[in-house]
Amino acid sequence: MRIEELIKQTDKLPNVPDVVRELIQLLGDPDANYSDISSKVAHDQTISLKVLRIVNSAYFGLSRKISSIDEATVLIGMEKLKTLVIASGFSASVESAEGVNLRDFWADSFQVAELAKWVAKRSNLVNEDEAFTVGIVHNIGVLLLHLTAPETALEIQTLVDNRKASRMKAEMDLLGFTTQQAGQALMDQWKFPANLGVAVKEHKRPFMNDNPQPLACVLNLACFLNACIRSEREIELVRESLPKAVVKAAGLGESVMFDLDEALQIGNELSPLIY
Incomplete structure (x- = not known):
């Protein structure tokens, strides 16, 4: 494909x-x-x-x-x-998508967006509005796959749920590309600023290139913090597992370590927009 x-x-x-x-x-x-x-x-x-x-x-x-x-x-x-x-x-933008609970999908996307904006506020390299936007669309490639190839999307999800493959490996095996790459292609088609598409493509592995893009690093950190919130990880464990190289590449100082409890309390103020 x-x-x-x-x-x-x-x-x-x-x-x-x-x-x-x-x-x-x-x-x-x-x-x-x-x-x-x-x-x-x-x-x-x-x-x-x-x-x-x-x-x-x-x-x-x-x-x-x-x-x-x-x-x-x-x-x-x-x-x-x-x-x-x-x-x-x-x-x-989407009325329904086979295999996707849209309320949960957008709630998660909005949460990542709020966290990306929080991180960007502490960076001297990233625009807050751009960080918020890539947070909303960071998973748009997954939604795209469910809209256009639902059977393949469900097959990939089954492999991931049964722990038979990581998400990226399952996508590469069955598609030959990742949903992050598909997300970038869709954003390019929409004529969004190119750096937003690059951030979506690279955020899971921001060091895939020699010069990591700060916006991709901010999005990576937002997804990390979102996972910590979902799993209710203790603040000390969050601090210990925070990817320090990504923090630096995102343009953040070490002082962000002492603000993480604030990030973990961020609520999803945008949830009323979903209904």
């Missing part, structure tokens, strides 16, 4: 709204003009309703009900609005 066979099935691919794609293409551009983004969001009823629902949730604790995207932008700021728009756009 070839990656091209998956992404040419355009009728089965995630349907990411144009405003979300445009927003992602602007990430990392210091001269980007976001002035028309809120108006475009307002014209996308699905996204605007989701964004307003979470803005009016108990999490934000606003003193009055917000009824428009313009109001939301003023009260929570463009930075937060970007986060909500990207998350809501992806969570609504």
Whole structure:
């Protein structure tokens, strides 16, 4: 099988709204003009309703009900609005996928995104918005496989569940490529910034090249912390097992070791966007 066979099935691919794609293409551009983004969001009823629902949730604790995207932008700021728009756009991009519980899939993706943003805030090499975005799409290749080749996807999952092969080995044996590579190809097709696709492709093995990409390293650390949260690992064990080389390549200082308890307490504030 070839990656091209998956992404040419355009009728089965995630349907990411144009405003979300445009927003992602602007990430990392210091001269980007976001002035028309809120108006475009307002014209996308699905996204605007989701964004307003979470803005009016108990999490934000606003003193009055917000009824428009313009109001939301003023009260929570463009930075937060970007986060909500990207998350809501992806969570609504797929209606169903054989073998995938979409609520669990997006909840996990959003958690990794929040953790990636937390890590990026402590790095002098990585843009926070880009870290958040790659967190959301870090597993998009798996979703792509379930949408376009569900029988093969389930066969791979069975091998992994029965501990007969690691995920990457099962994918290479049955596909000839990894879902991280497929994720990069899909993001390239969407014309996302190239460094986002590279991060998705390399995050599981950020030292696969001589010069590890900082964004891939940030995503690697976010996935590590997410696994620690899921397994309820004790903080001392988290500190001991933290991959120090990845920390350094991500542009973090050693002081991050003393902040890890904060990362392990990060909740999934974006979960209302899934429903």
